Amino acid sequence: MVSAVKWEAAPSSSALITTGASPGNASLANDTLSAAGTEYANQTSLNTYAIFEFQGTWSGGAPSDAEPTVDIFWRVKLDGTNSVDAPVTGGAQQGPLYLTSIPVRKITSAQRLRSEIVLLPPVAGTIYLDNQSGATLAASWAVTIYTANLEGQ
Numbered sequence: 001m002v003s004a005v006k007w008e009a010a011p012s013s014s015a016l017i018t019t020g021a022s023p024g025n026a027s028l029a030n031d032t033l034s035a036a037g038t039e040y041a042n043q044t045s046l047n048t049y050a051i052f053e054f055q056g057t058w059s060g061g062a063p064s065d066a067e068p069t070v071d072i073f074w075r076v077k078l079d080g081t082n083s084v085d086a087p088v089t090g091g092a093q094q095g096p097l098y099l100t101s102i103p104v105r106k107i108t109s110a111q112r113l114r115s116e117i118v119l120l121p122p123v124a125g126t127i128y129l130d131n132q133s134g135a136t137l138a139a140s141w142a143v144t145i146y147t148a149n150l151e152g153q
Contacts, residue, residue, distance in 0.1 A: 063134050
């Protein structure tokens with residue numbers, strides 16, 4: 001019988017959208033969805049939890065929406081081969097693809113922010129970043145996933 005449940009280890013990271021590669025090296029206008037990031041193969045990794053980290057700056061002014069966010073959507077391959085429909089900007093009728101939102105600060109200087117803990121299904125998928133901040137995201141932004149699991153002891 002398990003006497004305790006603890007974190008298995010410190011989170012490990014994988015770059016999903018990087019600053020040196022498309023789509024992260026292009027600016028992203030307000031109310032715009034990025035191109036797909038790198039596929040994350042959780043059907044082999046079998047990680048249970050994730051935290052997404054966003055790094056970026058804004059050009060042409062600070063985020064101005066009442067509650068500015070960058071939203072993360074995950075386009076999964078439930079059968080391992082075929083992806084579900086791609087998300088649309090603003091998340092309209094895209095509930096099953098929505099993973100989390102990261103509130104951003106109303107400043108133009110560099111921000112490094114994280115999401116809450118997200119439960120991951122054991123499937124492959126690609127992520128998209130949706131800029132819902134009220135300002136243009138400058139080139140060289142990035143999204144990284146940190147994954148972790150629980151361990152019975």
